[in-house]
Amino acid sequence: MSDWTDDPTGGDMGEATSTPTGERDGPSGKEGLTLPSEVVGEPEAKQAQAHELEPDMSQEEEAERAEEEAIEKALVAETSEGDQELSPRSATPKVELFKEAGATLRIPEGSDSDIDVEVSDDQTMIINMGPQHPSTHGVLRIMMELDGETVLRTKPVVGYLHTGMEKTGEELTYVQGATNVTRMDYLSPLNNELVFSLATEELLGIELPERAVWIRMLLSELNRMSSHLMWLATNGMDLGSTSMMIYGFRERELVLGFFEKTTGLRMNHNFIRPGGVAADLPDGWEEDVELICDTIEASLLEYEELLTGQPIFRGRTEGIGILDPDTAVALSVTGPMLRASGVPWDLRRAMPYLHYDQVDFDVIVGTYGDTFDRYAVRFNEIRESIKIVRQVVERMPAGDYRAQDKKVTPPPRARIDESMEALIHHFKVFTEGFRVPEGETYVAIESPRGELGCYMVSDGSNKPLRMHIRAPSFVNLQSLPVLLRGGLVADAIAVISSVDPVMGEVDR
Amino acid sequence: MGSDLAEVVHVGRDDYLATVASYKASGFEMCADLCAVDYMTQPNRPLPVDVTPERFEVVVNLLSLSQHRRVRIRVQVPERDPVLPSLFELYPGSEAMEREAFDLMGISFEGHPDLTRILMPEDWEGHPLRKDYAVGRVPVQFKEAPGPR
Structure with a gap:
């Protein structure tokens, strides 16, 4: 001026x-x-x-x-969004400031001693990051109050990708439901299908054949690898390592290629269904999986050289965005973030589902809870997943890939041409679906982002009365105000990335 | 996993906060999930005899990391007065979940520090997950397919 x-x-x-x-x-x-x-x-x-x-x-x-x-x-x-935004300091009472006011999540009681309530409005500036920003991994909007370059208060504003999937889930039969949930967390679609199927099967009370369970574990772990690789790629990009981005995508493509061969699609598979899986594994799957494991294991050594040992990367991540274990538990943070803070909590180990109690793997736990620990936990979880996948390949039993329960399972394709009854049966399963006994259940699995839960209520009809998904990204995002507080704007990019939010799952 | 590991507890609205607090004291460190269910179409659903069914139900999932246990607390919330005390003071992690329940089901949480819509736009009318809220559809006009020339 x-x-x-x-x-x-x-x-x-x-x-x-x-x-x-x-x-x-x-x-x-x-x-x-x-x-x-x-x-x-x-x-x-x-x-x-x-x-x-x-x-x-x-x-x-x-x-x-x-x-x-x-x-x-x-x-x-x-056009105003009113209350959803971060309100100015003058409009916020002091008690609220102590609670990290206006943030989607606040610091729990007791840890608020360092909050600078004396800062006045004219010293600070509220800036808006997103919803269209390359480092917010989708349409996440973050409002930050800055004092110079220091972040004071933060409020993530979500909902830009809200598509009402929980409402849609009530309109779809249990057969169709998996196509809906698979689109939530688009980086680990098979885990979404898995939790939906487990909840439905729990209400149905059906037992799965062994092979179906092991196939599910194989796909779930491969999906964890691809999701973490994708995270490594985007995290590398956020920190300026473009080569990591290209490598991460390259390796993920291997896994997606296998998914395409198995399920027919690279993403949104609708492969894990109530009653088992949609098809058997393709011929020669052992070699494919072995190749994926070998390639990724070898390239992890390269990435370690590229990122872990790199002074700039370490400088930008070590000691940044620290989350202590008590705060993490209080804020319901789960998954790699919680483990990076030093809490050894992995549902695969603590409350085993499928056959995770029969395989040997380590739960990776961090020490400091900073951005580097969150990186290291995810990085090493890829190795653990490889370990699990190798055991699954070794132990894969022969047999049926879906439950032979006429109520749930459609007849095989070949029977349809021969038998009128089979044709009617097939038609009924896919149009009307099957009825699920009245009841309610909550099933949780360890998705690459944390505890992915499905609370399902059935009224005895062919559609769920309520299908609620406990989305780990949605809950983990609450920790952002705590992580960013007192840090620099430049570090915010690294910290947001380390939370690993998938907006499709946050907004559902 | 599931039914054998999780216990289900029904509490009244008045004892809700006290019950959750006692569970917290007995080692349930984390509030894993909180959601609301609309039972408008199911007024005669099976419930324990001492529980009066109401239209809404809020379900809180508590998780004990030390004991590897889950507990599900179900509270009946009447349609005329859909208010519950907030769990924020006990579990700060319930903040976004309560906002979601408020936004999509219209349950108010007393004592919540920032009870605003979280997923829907601020000026949205109604609460979409209620059973009397119709599923929106975009009208599609199917035109006659164009001929070969």
Whole structure:
């Protein structure tokens, strides 16, 4: 603004931009002439001047202006997001500031001693990051209050990708339901299908053949690998390591290629279904899986050289965004984030589902709970997943890949051409679905992001009465205000990335 | 896993906070999940004899990391006065979940520090997950398929 005062043409520009409508051209032009040259370019000063000039204006103009203001106000009210935003410091009571006010999640009681409640509004600035920002991994919008370059308060604003999947889930039969949930966490679709299927099977009370269980474990672990590789890739990109991005995507593609061969699709498979899996594994799957394991295991050594041992990467992640274990538990944080904070909690070990109690693997636990620990936990979890996948390949039993329960399982394709009954049966299963006994259940599995839960209520019909998904990203995102507090804006990128939010799952 | 590991407890609205607090004291460190269910279409659902069915139900999932246990607390919430005390003071992690239940099901949580819509836009009317809220559909007009020329 100061250079405008020296520039004679700059004054005109300022004038032009500060008059919003054509009607105001007359009076504002006059103001421009009467004002001293120093303030011509300053829109705020000019507005103040305009208010002083108001008595000179005719009544018509005044009415017009009032009308315009009213319209403008109505427009603002209409488009305003109001309460969802981070409110200014002056509008927040001190008690609330102590609770890390206005944030989607606050610091729990007791750890608020360092909060600078003395900072006033004019010292800080609230800036908006997203919803369209390359480092927010989708449409996450983060409002940050900054004091210089230091982040004070943060509020993630979510809901930009809300598609009402829980409502849709109530309109779809149990057969169709898996196609819906698989689109939630699009980086680990098979885990979504798995939790939905487990919840349905629990209500149905059916037993699965051994092979189906082991196939599910194989796919679940491969999916964990691909999800963590994707995370490594995007995290590398956020920290400026573009080569890591390309490598991560390259290795993930191997896994997705296997998924395509097995399920027919790279993502959104609808492969794990209530009653088993959709098809048997393709011929020669052992070699494919072995190749994936060998390739990824070898390239992990490269990544270790590229990232773990790299001084810039370490400098940008070590000691940044620390989450202590008590806060993590209080904020219901689960998954790699919780383990990075030093809490050895992995549902695969603590409350085993499928046959995780029969395989040998380590639960990776961090020490400091910083961004580097979260990186290291995910990195080493890929190795553990490889370990599990190898055991699954060794122990894969022969047999059926889905439960032979006529109620749930459609007849094999070949029977349909021969038997009218089989055709009717097939038609019934896929149009009407099957009825699930009345009841409610909560099933949780360890997804790559944390505890993925499904609370399902059945009223005895072919559609769930309520299908609630406990989304780990949604809950983990609550820790962001705590992680970012007191850090620098530049580190915020690394910290947001380390939470690993998938917006499809956050907003559902 | 599931039914054999999780115990289900029904509590009244008045004892809700005290019950959750006692569970917290007995080692349930984490509030894993909180969600609301609308039983509008199921007024005669099977419930223990001493529980009066109401339209809404809030289900809280508590998790004990030390004992490897889960408990599911179910509270009946009447349609006329859908209010519950907030768990925020006990479990700060319930914050976003309570906001979600408020946004999608219209249950108010007393004492919640920032009870606003979280997934729907601020100016949205109604609570979409209620059973009397119709599923929205975009009308599609099917036109006659164009001929070969």
